[in-house]
Every structure is written in C-alpha cells, then in structure tokens.
Amino acid sequence: MLNVITPALWVSLGSNGPARIPLAMLVVFVSAKLMAEAAERLGQPGLVGEILAGVLIGPSVLGWIAPNELLSALADLGAMFLLFRVGLEVKSSELMKVGGVATLVACCGVAVPLLMGTALLIGWGAPAKEAVFVGASMVATSVGITAQTLSANGLLDAVASRIILAAAVIDDVLGLLVLAVVSSVTHGKVDFLQLGLTALAAVAFTAIVATWGTHAMGRVAPYLHARLKIAEAPFVMAMSLLFALSLAAVYTGVAAIVGAFLAGLALGESAGERERHLTQGLSELLVPFFLAGIGLHVDLSAFTHPGTAALAVLLLAAAVVSKFIGCGLGALPMGRANALRVGVGMIPRGEVGMIVAQMGLSFGVLSHASYAVVVFMSVATTVVAPALIKPAYGANERGGERLPEEAAALRAE
Amino acid sequence: MLNVITPALWVSLGSNGPARIPLAMLVVFVSAKLMAEAAERLGQPGLVGEILAGVLIGPSVLGWIAPNELLSALADLGAMFLLFRVGLEVKSSELMKVGGVATLVACCGVAVPLLMGTALLIGWGAPAKEAVFVGASMVATSVGITAQTLSANGLLDAVASRIILAAAVIDDVLGLLVLAVVSSVTHGKVDFLQLGLTALAAVAFTAIVATWGTHAMGRVAPYLHARLKIAEAPFVMAMSLLFALSLAAVYTGVAAIVGAFLAGLALGESAGERERHLTQGLSELLVPFFLAGIGLHVDLSAFTHPGTAALAVLLLAAAVVSKFIGCGLGALPMGRANALRVGVGMIPRGEVGMIVAQMGLSFGVLSHASYAVVVFMSVATTVVAPALIKPAYGANERGGERLPEEAAALRAE
Numbered sequence: 001m002l003n004v005i006t007p008a009l010w011v012s013l014g015s016n017g018p019a020r021i022p023l024a025m026l027v028v029f030v031s032a033k034l035m036a037e038a039a040e041r042l043g044q045p046g047l048v049g050e051i052l053a054g055v056l057i058g059p060s061v062l063g064w065i066a067p068n069e070l071l072s073a074l075a076d077l078g079a080m081f082l083l084f085r086v087g088l089e090v091k092s093s094e095l096m097k098v099g100g101v102a103t104l105v106a107c108c109g110v111a112v113p114l115l116m117g118t119a120l121l122i123g124w125g126a127p128a129k130e131a132v133f134v135g136a137s138m139v140a141t142s143v144g145i146t147a148q149t150l151s152a153n154g155l156l157d158a159v160a161s162r163i164i165l166a167a168a169v170i171d172d173v174l175g176l177l178v179l180a181v182v183s184s185v186t187h188g189k190v191d192f193l194q195l196g197l198t199a200l201a202a203v204a205f206t207a208i209v210a211t212w213g214t215h216a217m218g219r220v221a222p223y224l225h226a227r228l229k230i231a232e233a234p235f236v237m238a239m240s241l242l243f244a245l246s247l248a249a250v251y252t253g254v255a256a257i258v259g260a261f262l263a264g265l266a267l268g269e270s271a272g273e274r275e276r277h278l279t280q281g282l283s284e285l286l287v288p289f290f291l292a293g294i295g296l297h298v299d300l301s302a303f304t305h306p307g308t309a310a311l312a313v314l315l316l317a318a319a320v321v322s323k324f325i326g327c328g329l330g331a332l333p334m335g336r337a338n339a340l341r342v343g344v345g346m347i348p349r350g351e352v353g354m355i356v357a358q359m360g361l362s363f364g365v366l367s368h369a370s371y372a373v374v375v376f377m378s379v380a381t382t383v384v385a386p387a388l389i390k391p392a393y394g395a396n397e398r399g400g401e402r403l404p405e406e407a408a409a410l411r412a413e
Numbered sequence: 414m415l416n417v418i419t420p421a422l423w424v425s426l427g428s429n430g431p432a433r434i435p436l437a438m439l440v441v442f443v444s445a446k447l448m449a450e451a452a453e454r455l456g457q458p459g460l461v462g463e464i465l466a467g468v469l470i471g472p473s474v475l476g477w478i479a480p481n482e483l484l485s486a487l488a489d490l491g492a493m494f495l496l497f498r499v500g501l502e503v504k505s506s507e508l509m510k511v512g513g514v515a516t517l518v519a520c521c522g523v524a525v526p527l528l529m530g531t532a533l534l535i536g537w538g539a540p541a542k543e544a545v546f547v548g549a550s551m552v553a554t555s556v557g558i559t560a561q562t563l564s565a566n567g568l569l570d571a572v573a574s575r576i577i578l579a580a581a582v583i584d585d586v587l588g589l590l591v592l593a594v595v596s597s598v599t600h601g602k603v604d605f606l607q608l609g610l611t612a613l614a615a616v617a618f619t620a621i622v623a624t625w626g627t628h629a630m631g632r633v634a635p636y637l638h639a640r641l642k643i644a645e646a647p648f649v650m651a652m653s654l655l656f657a658l659s660l661a662a663v664y665t666g667v668a669a670i671v672g673a674f675l676a677g678l679a680l681g682e683s684a685g686e687r688e689r690h691l692t693q694g695l696s697e698l699l700v701p702f703f704l705a706g707i708g709l710h711v712d713l714s715a716f717t718h719p720g721t722a723a724l725a726v727l728l729l730a731a732a733v734v735s736k737f738i739g740c741g742l743g744a745l746p747m748g749r750a751n752a753l754r755v756g757v758g759m760i761p762r763g764e765v766g767m768i769v770a771q772m773g774l775s776f777g778v779l780s781h782a783s784y785a786v787v788v789f790m791s792v793a794t795t796v797v798a799p800a801l802i803k804p805a806y807g808a809n810e811r812g813g814e815r816l817p818e819e820a821a822a823l824r825a826e
Binding site for chain 2: 017018019021022023025026029030033036037040041046069070073076077080152228229230231232235236239240243244246247250251255256259277278279280281282284285
C-alpha cells in the first residue's frame, strides 16, 4: 500500500479520508497510461500495457494498490462504456447478416475449450468437478478486449469483426448456460426447468433488443428529444438506456456488458455526433480501470511452485489453441482469411474467466492453485490476443473480405 | 431498499451481485434527470430538481437507496469534474484581476456567518462548543452549486461570477482554518505552529498553481502532446493533471475540488475542443451523482420535533442573510449590482457544511438534532440560491458590468 504523509486535517475525515479517491484515480490511470505509452513504443497495443500496469501496481509486484470496491465499480463501468461505444459503431442490420455463422462460431468456440480444458485437468490428476469448472472458465470470450483492439485499429467494419462481435454476444449466453449446468452439477442437482427458463429469458432478451431495438429507438428518440427541456437530452436518454438495458441484461441472466452493447446497437442509427463525443470521454477515462483491473487480480506468488507454473503454461496453450480451432472451424464457411481472424479474435477471456474462477473458489470446488492458474490464463489470453489480431487482419485493414451480397451491391453502384 | 426479484445465477455473484452497479446508476441518474425535467418545466433550475431527487429517493422519503461508498465516490468525482470544467472555462488572469475584492468578500463572508450562527445557537440555549461548530459549518460556500448555475446560464464571463469563483476558492482555505481552530478548541488545545503551517501550505499551493499553472501548462502541454504515442494524449494529460492537483490539494489541506478547479484553470488556455468535449461527457454523467448525493443525506424524520423544525428555519434564514450581507458588503466596491450578485452567489453551502456537520457528530460535539439541522441548512441554501442567482444577474445575462480596464479595452478596439 502507498504510504504517504497526510499532514492535513481534512485527510482524517471519512474512513480513509478525502485523499482516497484522487489517489486511486491518479495511481491507476497514470500507471495504465504510462505502460500504454511504453507498450506503443515497443510496437505493442496500448491495452496490453494497461493490463500489465495492473499486474505491476497490484499486490503481486509493487503492492501499491489492491482490488477494492471503488476500483471494481470503475472497472465494471469501464467495460459497460467500452461495449456501449462499440455497439454505437456497429450496425445491428450488419450483425444480423452474419448471425448464422456467428452462432456456429459461438457453439464450436464453447464446446472445444470446455472439452479441452476439462480433459487437460483430468489428465493432470484433478478431481472431475474441478476439471469441469476449469473447462467452464475457458468458455466465454471477453468481447471487451477484442472490441477495444478492433476499435483502436479501425477494424470494426470488417466482416470478421462483425462475426466476432455477434459470436461473442451469443457465446456469453452459452457461457451462462454452461456455468449454470456446471454449478448445478457441482451442487449435486440439476433443475432442467430452471435452466430452460434461464436460457429462454437470455435468448429472448438478446434477440428482441437486437432485432427491434434500433427501430424502436429510431422512433422514440426524436420524439423525446423534441419534448425534453433539460440540457443534453439526447445524452441523458442514451445513458438511461445504457443503464436500463445493462440492468435488464443482468436480470435476464446475461452479463451487464451485453446489455450495454445492445443499448449502443439500438442507438447506433439515431445517435448524433454530440452524444458520441460525450460517451467517448467516459470510455477514455473508465476503460483503463477495466484493463488495469484485470491485471490487478493476478497472483504471481502461486507460480513459485513449478507444478502450478507448468499447468498455467499448458492451460494457456489449451485456451489459445481450443478457441482458435473451435471458432476458426465455425467461421470456415466465410473463407480461410476470415476463419483465421475470427479464430484469433475470440481468444481473449479477460474478466469472464476470472468471474467463473471466483465462483469456483467460493463454492470450494477450485483450489487456490487452480484459481491462480485460471486467472493467469484469462489475463495471458487477453495480453496475447491483441498482438495476433493485427497481423491476422493483414495489410487490407479496412474491410477484409466482403459478404457476397455486399460485394454485389458495391458492383451495382 | 429496492426489492427486485433476482432470477438469474449471475445475480448471486459478488457481495451484492452484478445488478448492483447498473441498478444504482439507473436509479440515481434517471431520478435526478426526471426531477430536473420537472424543475425546468416549473421554471426552476434543473439542479434544484436533481438535489430534490436525492431527498426523494433517499432514506427519508422513498427509501430506494441510501448513501453508500460507490455513490459517494461518484459524487466526489462529479464535484471534481464540475469544478475542473468550470476552471477550463475561466481565465486565471481574469480571476487575478478581481483577487483583492474576492479576498475581502471571502473574509467578510466567513466572519459574518460564523458569528451569526454561533450567536443563534447560544441564544437557543446550545452549549458553547456546539454553537461554535454550527457556526463553523456555515462558513464555507459550495462553489460547485454556484458554478453549475452560472455555467448552465452562460454567466461565467461576468465580473461578479469571477469574484464569486475566486472568493469561493479563498473561502475554502479560510474555512479549513476556521474548522482547524474550532476542532482544536473542541479538543482543548490549540497548536498555533501546526495551524500556521497548514495555513501556509494551503495558501502557497493555491497561489502558486493559480499564478504559474497556466504558464507552465502552456509550455509543457504542447511538448508532451507532440511526443506521446498513445491515443487521446491531450485528454490523458488533462486527466492526470486533474487527479494530481486534486490529490495535492488534499495533502496541502484544501478540498480536492479546489485542486480540480486549479487544474482546469491551468489548462484553460492550452486545452483544445476535443478535450473539452470529452471532459463534458464525464461531468454530464457524474454531476447528477454529486447533486443527488447532497439530497440523499437529508433526514426529514428529525423535523417531526417542532423545536428542531423551528431551529432549522431560523438557521436557514441566518445562513442566507449572513452570507448575503457579509459577501455583499465585501463586494460593494464593485457597485451595488455586483454586490447583489456576489451576495446571492455565495449563499449555497452544499457538501461543505455537511462535511463539517459529520465531523462535529463524530467528535460528539453535535447532537443528532443539530446535525440534521445543519444538513438541512446546507441543502436548503443550495436549493434556494439558484432561484435567486438568475434574477440577480437580471436581463443583461452575458457579462454584467465590466471592469474599468476591460471597458476601456473594449472601447479601444
């Protein structure tokens, strides 16, 4: 922890004093941005630097700061604003076009890692329950990391990017179901009715908002904007929708960030320049907290045991290979170049794997060593992927291969 | 508290589940904006609606939400971004021009409320220590509320507005000293050396940053912007300065928001359109949490006792009259119209009075009834002031009376 002399009277106010908030903001934000600058200078994506900044200032290395309620709230908000912003940049009609392939990508991308992760842990001698939980932690892609990489490189328009985004949303729903099944099995009873209802709610919410959200907002937004007297009414409307859909997403069983993405998608066509600028300010400030927050959870001390370190390396390899193969196979109908991009783009696990690991720990199913290994896998896949995504998209950065209909439409113009 | 059925598995994660953050954001932000809309339709300033939204959803009325760590952190950040944005809009050279009058305004505006509040409580039969603490809680103006009102009405350019901003910053330093003396007296010993050092640090920090900050940033900012490789480097620099000066302010003894204001002031001339837009997004989202957060602390149940209610009304009257007279007298050299504006503009106590009250409660000096009365006074002055500020500025909204030099400069053009 930081030890700074606190001379003033005001510092003694409150539980940790009024220095707490500016201190936390300064330490996390500035470290993340300094490391991003270092990463950029080494030719790496800035977000890798920001995640590593979290590892560096976290309990494992410098110990300046530990995960706490404020930082995790800022991290959650950061992830929400990141996905909201990505949603704003994507057209829902274009996501719908790739819906079939994306579903295939998501399904293969869930099955292969689950099986490979479980098999690896059983081969390593872990109990079956623990093995299945580790497998489940490898299922869900962190769309945030991929979205940030694609967005930062101006690649969101490419067909492969749309497949990745749609597949990552579907994959979140599937991941929820896998987790529900795994934890029911862990607790010894499976309630198929409950599982079915959860699945139905999650699928219905996502499908309805994705399908009709844009149309509904296109009609509601201009009506309300014209009638509201408060300043910045379109921005206020956008934020209200963001929080409402994030909350609805949680209640229907998917992650808040899926709701945030759907809110962005719904507003994609009605949002003006002004709301986009204002939203960018929020994501520019908060996303570093999301990224550094991922790094903060790494516990390097577990890897002093050589067995744990070896397992971590093997699990990382399995996580990379299984998602690449699973998702790449699913995307093969779109051509080899797109299959490569999709396979690489789905690799990052980020915060999703860590949430599953935390659950496993609290259920007493995961040992502390397996927990550390899963967290390492989540962070390492996240750090590795951006470096692979850029070359996978190659020189033809803006667009990649087009869909047949699009190519036809372009020729007709 | 909100009771919502939590059907999904994900909701059971974490201490209060992943619904906690979007739920808190949605409830506070949407309530604040709905009440702001209602206030605007009734011809009142939006911020009054946002404060009253906090009272409404808080423990006293609907009980939907209670003050908690997350909300108070968002409120603190909201106040910081509000003052940062105001600082960006004001030129430090123009604040310096009104420095003499502002010092006079601040001194009279501290002395009169302190004496009047103490006298009222002694007349009411309170112990001397309690009376002095209540007086001390009436000393410091909440520059945030006034700044928001002035900014929302495009009045920041007026001479009176510059006097108010400069006086509110000086008043924060004086308020710190009064509080330090009062709490030393309460604890039975006064360390004059310590008080002197605190005063010196606070004055030196404020004066140095206000005087040389703009010049320093004018030289450093372009140098760094040209060399940094990360995206949005000017915004990153601005945020880093904001958090660094807020933290430095706390360590030197003044409030974090004074540091935030000085950071804005320092960047006022070098900041481009892009940083201003991005910063506005942050203040648009976070300021409602600051305003509603003030309302959340009101405890109406204390006023079922008629004596407490009567004292609250008297203290509110004393708080309004004493600041109006004290600050108005101080500003009289600038003409009667400006004296009126300054007198009214310095009335809101907002969060500052509440912090002092909380300290008094924790020291055992304030009774629960006096605490409730001081919080009521802080909120009520804040709600009353914006309604007075607009008429005080009259029809001539953009500029008010100009300084003699300015008027001469305008004529020369």
